[in-house]
Amino acid sequence: MRKAALLLLVATIAAAPADPESNGPAGPADYADGANWLCLPGRADACASPDTVELGPNGYGGPVVTRAAATPPADCFYLYPTVSRDPGFNSDLSPGMEERAAVQIQFARYASVCRPFVPVYRSGTVAAVRSVLNGLNPDPIFNRAYGDVAASFRYYMQHYNHGRPVVIVSHSQGTVYAIELLKREFEGRPLQRQLVSAIIPGWKVEVPRGQVTGGTFRSLPLCTRADQTGCIVSYVSYRQGHEPPADAVLGHASRPDWTIACTNPAALGSNARVPLDSYFYTGSNESMPSRVTWSSEGEAPAQFVHARGLASAACVNHGRTGYLSLGVNADPHDARTDDIPGEIFFWRWTFDGWGMHLADMNAPQGDLIRMVARQSAAWQANRNRFAMASQPISQTR
Template identity: 50%
Template sequence: MSLLFALALQAATQPAAAIAPDYAKDADWLCLPGRRDVCSTPLPTTALSKFGYGSTGLSTVAKNPKVDCFYVYPTVSQDRAMNSDLKVAEENGAAITQLARFTGVCRTFAPIYRQMTTAAIGAAALGQDPKPWFELAYGDVRSAFRNFLATRAKGRPYVLIGHSQGSWLLQTLIAREIEGQPAAKQMALAIIPGFNVLVPEGKFVGGTFQSTPLCTRLGQKGCVVSYVSYRTNNPPPAGALFGMAPAKGMTVACTNPAALGTKGWAPLDSYWYTRSQLPVPGGPIRWSSEGSPPSPFLRTEGLASARCVNDGQRGYLEIRTNVTPGAKWTDRIGGEVGIGGMFIPGWGMHLSDVPAAQGDLMRLVEAVAR
């Protein structure tokens, strides 16, 4: 709590919010198709299996993808104000690890927006009302989306992609700007993990969205993929920020990206950033007995598996590591959020929401494109 207090105190003397971005200008976009930026830069990636390291290659950029991806990045800004400025820093890292690989299946659009900063998250945790800061961030995302539809997408189908704060903002965008509007016909898919989507227990629609259902099969269009991740045998505790619905009769939606519409275990197609300096329970990961990773990114297929769990108000994606005796790959993965030497139990494996299933998420985009 002391760190949260420091963040809130730091933001108490925040400067005035930056001037609103103009999304008619390419400079106010982090990623756009057809130019060289963090999303179009190929990522060196090595395959890692139980037999050890395999080949290393580069992620691809599709020449003529059939869909567009509109991405809103998660909370990353360390700016002192409650809302970030428009100077790109930490935002690049989010786009590289979460969006850049999707250039192999869609045209990527990512607006720079005045997001709620880590200081704002700390202030909200101490009881301050985040609504003004949220509405400022949402206003930017809405403006970017309107510009995207009017001048950039040009009638093409689109996929919404977000995480954490980005998913929260896209939830709001769907509810206010897409449901019941012409834009709904263009929405091929929404991938919004890392923030609670609420549905009535046993239902696929209702709650957060009035008419947009959860995805239940591969290739289904106009639906939502949403989940929050928790390590196996460590379900969301009472009062958890992620994974606990606030009222009886409702639950947190879970769609397993590796096996839509099912409750059983399914192996995950994961992409891990091996140069991360974020804390991991048990200490730094030794990815293979063969030594250090030969590239910044590793792809593992089946190192982890996941299943959806809905138990009353609880709803989450349970993730386990598949331990294989004698294997050359690790038996550990990270994802918990660490602050001040402790891990926040109510956030689960928040940092692994996207990387743990990134290959599966890309296949969902490919499926709706077909």
């Protein structure tokens, strides 16, 4: 799993530079240093409101401003995907535009419902990908990255958490470490009671067919209700009408009696196709060329567009195969695009085995954020009910 995880070319698949060994301290980063956090509550940092406009059937609308919540009920701890173009096998601790862009694209809006915590960690780089393909042992790369993840989370728990509920958010390579974090720090431990949910798409979470627990996690269940807490949201995305090919990196379970978990953020516990509340990045890079004309009016006037109902999603599970099927509610007579981006490209070629990997976090982003708000409220309500039930009768009158 670790070897495959380092092949996640999430934000760029451009040719990597030469492959020097990883540099920097051997031990974990120092998370008492605020420079080793991309986002902390109350700062003007990477979690500032992204530049966004509405996109509706009539074309571009007004600006969309996401305001940080004044007193959010929960904390969100985010691990970004493979983005670093640093020359080593692990990224350094000086975040570049790649890491900041990942936060803006995938996570910044969560500050409207939770306190944002985003550590800089020495993730496996694009340079590491080529070396792993050439036979490099990935374990030191994984161990260094996870060492930073674990150290940052423990620093957060000791200095920032103060018993607050926690949402884990991640994507792709970040999800590989989030799974490890959930197993080592949460599952079967007292901290599990503080888990609101874990939003961990872009990598395989496996469950026995027809079940919501077992497989990747022993006891953490998939989310199946809007008011459920302590649960997992996981999926890998493919375009409607295209399912994972036989040799797909994502989409097929490792055992014949298991399947890939799919939890539709817009319809937890359902396989129905439903419209999504999406935030799409309007820029481009080597792996996601600008091939979408967002409106017949011309170029988008902002870095992001907010599109309600343009995309739709349904969970599909059959046999070992499981995925979130992303569709487009196309209307050739309105101003809005009839396509959405999401596949990974290299020059003119599409990496079919990755599906709509680049849309995992953005196609249902509005739905995910609302889900976190509902789950956080449910967690707080459950805690209040438990506290009242634990008090002596004389104190509850």
